[in-house]
Each structure stands twice: as C-alpha cells, then as structure tokens.
Amino acid sequence: MPRSTWWFKRDPERLGVAVRNAFECRRLTAENASLRKAIEYRHPEILIGISPAIMELHCLIGKIAETDSTVLISGESGTGKELVALALHHQNRSRSGPFVPVSCGAIPEGLLESEFFGHEKGAFTGAIASRTGRFELANKGTIFLDEVGELSLNLQVKLLRVLQERVFERVGSAKTRAVDVRVISATNRDLEQEVEEGRFREDLYYRLNVIPITIPPLRARLEDIQLLVRHFLDRLNRMNKGMISGVTPEALGLLQAYHWPGNVRELENFIERVVALKESGEIDVKDLPMSMRQSKKSEGPAAAIDFPPQGIDLPCLIDALEHNLITQALTLSHGVKSRAAELLGLNRTTLVEKLRRGNQPVR
Ligand SMILES: Nc1ncnc2c1ncn2[C@@H]1O[C@H](COP(=O)(O)OP(=O)(O)OP(=O)(O)O)[C@@H](O)[C@H]1O
Ligand SMILES: [Mg+2]
Incomplete structure (x- = not known):
C-alpha cells in the first residue's frame, strides 16, 4: 500500500473526512469557476474606485448597458x-x-x-x-x-x-x-x-x-488611490511574482497629495516600477520618486467628495458602491466567498444572499 494511504485502514473516520474534503474541494472549485465567470461576464473590465464619481459611472454604465x-x-x-x-x-x-x-x-x-x-x-x-x-x-x-x-x-x-x-x-x-x-x-x-x-x-x-x-482626474478622487494601489499591486505581483505587501501610511499620504498629471496610468506605471525594483515589504517614502515625495499635504479624501448641483441618485449610488466592493472582495479572494465575506465584514450567508439578489447588472 502506498505510504500516503496506509492510515485509511487504521483510521476509517479520517478516510471519511478526506473524502468529504475532496468532494467539498471539487464543489468549491466548480463554484469558484462559475462565480468567476459570472464576475467576468458582468465586469470584464473592473473599474476600481469608491469615489462618488466612480460609483456614478457604474450606475450610468448599468443604466445605458x-x-x-x-x-x-x-x-x-x-x-x-x-x-x-x-x-x-x-x-x-x-x-x-x-x-x-x-x-x-x-x-x-x-x-x-x-x-x-x-x-x-x-x-x-x-x-x-x-x-x-x-x-x-x-x-x-x-x-x-x-x-x-x-x-x-x-x-x-x-x-x-x-x-x-x-x-x-x-x-x-x-x-x-x-x-x-x-x-x-x-x-x-x-x-x-x-x-x-x-x-x-x-x-x-x-x-x-x-x-x-x-x-474626473485622479487628483479629484483621492479616495480611489488606496484601492487602485492594492489592485495594481495584486495584479503586478501576480504577473511578476513580486512580493510587495502594501504601502505605508506615510507613503500613501504622499501619493494622495500628489497631483497625478498622468492619472491612473501614471499610478499603474509607478506600481509596476516598484514591483520590478523592490524585492519585498511595503512601499515606503524612500521608494517614491522625488516629484511624489515633495507633494504638499492636501485636505484629504473627504475634500474630494463634491455634491453635484444637479443632485444624485442615492439608492443607485449605494447599490453601485456595494456591488463594486463585493466584486473587489471576490477578486481579492479569488472567488472564495467565505474569505470575501471576511474581507467585507459580513457573514458568508449574507454575502451569498446579496450575490443572489444582485445577480442582475447594476441598475
Ligand atoms: N478606475 C480604474 N480601475 C482600474 N484600472 C484603471 C482605472 N482607470 C484607469 N485604469 C487603468 O489605467 C490605464 C489607463 O486607462 P485608459 O487607457 O483607459 O485611459 P485613457 O483615458 O484612455 O488614457 P489616454 O487618454 O491616454 O488614452 C489602463 O491600464 C487602465 O486599465
Ligand atoms: Mg485612451
């Protein structure tokens, strides 16, 4: 009997657990694949961001889909x-x-x-x-x-x-x-x-x-910067086998104060450079080019939230925000719902229920 299976005979209960695990693993793999397909179908290009401007964009895209x-x-x-x-x-x-x-x-x-x-x-x-x-x-x-x-x-x-x-x-x-x-x-x-x-x-x-x-330009939606950094880090770490874990609060503050003339593309290029040059750890102030280190402190993300004079569609914005964050959590957790629920501070059942209800494209 191969060494890895000898214990089946001695411990039938363990065999049962192994079989159940194998089935569960297969079920989860299939579930994840279909979930990922569903996400890709609805969001082939994920627009990252939680600023009102991005939320409104999601609403509009859904409305005119x-x-x-x-x-x-x-x-x-x-x-x-x-x-x-x-x-x-x-x-x-x-x-x-x-x-x-x-x-x-x-x-x-x-x-x-x-x-x-x-x-x-x-x-x-x-x-x-x-x-x-x-x-x-x-x-x-x-x-x-x-x-x-x-x-x-x-x-x-x-x-x-x-x-x-x-x-x-x-x-x-x-x-x-x-x-x-x-x-x-x-x-x-x-x-x-x-x-x-x-x-x-x-x-x-x-x-x-x-x-x-x-x-709007990136400098007008500072609250998107942290999410975009995370998004590009995940993607570029994966592509280049990088090990950059995040960004220090000091460096993030400077990134939020920078004026980003090249907008999201400039941020993406910056992350790509860091992933290529830095071996591991967090992005710190010393990893920032001089132009970014000299940025003046701004009033912070809250200052970027402008209430548009024509008003907003609050239920739609809230739906879009929820939808966007769930999609991002599922992407981060590679479709593993229990992990995504953890990231969102929800229990798994609530997340599953939200996914079931939200199975149509964003309004
Ligand atoms: N909200 C976002 N979420 C994720 N990625 C984004 C977002 N906005 C822009 N990007 C990424 O930033 C890069 C630049 O975006 P894109 O090419 O769509 O910009 P553009 O406005 O067409 O630029 P240009 O005017 O120079 O042609 C792309 O790699 C795109 O995937
Ligand atoms: Mg373009």
Whole structure:
C-alpha cells in the first residue's frame, strides 16, 4: 500500500473526512469557476474606485448597458476612458460583435479616411490591394473613436454622414455600404470649446455627445488611490511574482497629495516600477520618486467628495458602491466567498444572499 494511504485502514473516520474534503474541494472549485465567470461576464473590465464619481459611472454604465446610444467620454489622459468604453461594450449583450478602437490622433490625415472606410485596389498610389476599414470591421459591434477631437474638418464631415445615415463608401469605390455599429468616442480636449473656436463641427459634436460621460482626474478622487494601489499591486505581483505587501501610511499620504498629471496610468506605471525594483515589504517614502515625495499635504479624501448641483441618485449610488466592493472582495479572494465575506465584514450567508439578489447588472 502506498505510504500516503496506509492510515485509511487504521483510521476509517479520517478516510471519511478526506473524502468529504475532496468532494467539498471539487464543489468549491466548480463554484469558484462559475462565480468567476459570472464576475467576468458582468465586469470584464473592473473599474476600481469608491469615489462618488466612480460609483456614478457604474450606475450610468448599468443604466445605458442595453441601449445603443452614442457616448462621448471626456477626461484627461490616463483617466480610464478606454476602460469605460470597453465596459460599455461588454455590458451590451446585443452587441456580440467586436470592439474596434481607432486612434484618430495617431493616424496621418491622409490615411485616416481609408482607415475609417477602407479602400479598393488602385484607389491611390500604394493601394496595392483592397482593404476593409474600421467601420466595416466593427459591424454589429462597437467602434471606439479615440481622440476624436483630433479629426480634421474634412474627416468630420465624412464621420457625420456615417453617423447620420449609417452608410459609407470605401475610398475609390462608388458602392454604398451599410453598417450597424455603436459609436463610442473619447476626447481629452474640451470639445465644446473646440466648437466655439470653429475647430470642431457643432452638428458632429451633438451627434457624438448623446450621452456624455466625464471621468474626473485622479487628483479629484483621492479616495480611489488606496484601492487602485492594492489592485495594481495584486495584479503586478501576480504577473511578476513580486512580493510587495502594501504601502505605508506615510507613503500613501504622499501619493494622495500628489497631483497625478498622468492619472491612473501614471499610478499603474509607478506600481509596476516598484514591483520590478523592490524585492519585498511595503512601499515606503524612500521608494517614491522625488516629484511624489515633495507633494504638499492636501485636505484629504473627504475634500474630494463634491455634491453635484444637479443632485444624485442615492439608492443607485449605494447599490453601485456595494456591488463594486463585493466584486473587489471576490477578486481579492479569488472567488472564495467565505474569505470575501471576511474581507467585507459580513457573514458568508449574507454575502451569498446579496450575490443572489444582485445577480442582475447594476441598475
Ligand atoms: N478606475 C480604474 N480601475 C482600474 N484600472 C484603471 C482605472 N482607470 C484607469 N485604469 C487603468 O489605467 C490605464 C489607463 O486607462 P485608459 O487607457 O483607459 O485611459 P485613457 O483615458 O484612455 O488614457 P489616454 O487618454 O491616454 O488614452 C489602463 O491600464 C487602465 O486599465
Ligand atoms: Mg485612451
């Protein structure tokens, strides 16, 4: 008899426990897998944060999940515009098609029309084969027009037509093609001002801005910093086999006082650097670059909570906060409900009940 099983005979009760454990383990594994799938389905891109701005974003994403309305996302560089666009795409079950991003600012003006609409062979010098454009590729899905404020006036007219009539022609072709896409665009410019100054067409602005979403800069939602640090530490530790356990209160204070010109992306890059350079322990003041160490003490997270003059939807915000924190606890605990309940200060039954009730997407 193999050494590891000899005790079964001597101790039948222990055998029973082992079998029960094995079954329980299998049940938990299956439960965790389905739970993780459920989380991924509902939150393929988890927007981390507990600030009212992020909670409101969750509410809004939930509310417009099933609509095909055109959305314009504004925010400084690195605030999470693409993440929000992806979350909107994944929440829309009728849009099972692709998510096709186009970086309007990165493609030279002369190539952008063909990038948008495709071209036929021989349409211009160098067009040695025909090519499908991004609008066609995004059929039945979502096209994400990033940096839409960079479009030339000439291209703005062409974009307006496809938004109004949902038809276009490839460059060098007379054949009109129809397309069924949801349009989400993003800008870090103030498009209203661009309109006033004649650089952006007003009619196009109104077409794009059916549902406006503004993501505030990170410096205006300090209460998100600690959670974001935890989120990136977990992810980057896992990816790079790092062992950074957290951040000291002094270092956290400085991170909350820093002005984050590059927003969440800058924070993510900072954590990546620390995980690569530091072996273990907590992130301390000496691990911060000089620019962050010199940050002036701010008034603290509470000062960042602004009550919007148009009012709020408190029940929706509270639902979203609960949903967000539960999702984060489940992610942290890799789907183990008892651990997630512990992290949340709930008992397991209460958590299970909340999960059962909250099985629909956030309102
Ligand atoms: N609330 C958030 N929770 C988790 N990760 C976030 C959040 N906001 C941003 N990120 C991460 O920060 C990085 C920058 O986000 P993203 O690319 O969406 O920003 P952006 O606004 O599109 O930036 P840019 O204007 O420079 O294109 C990404 O890696 C994204 O996953
Ligand atoms: Mg972007």
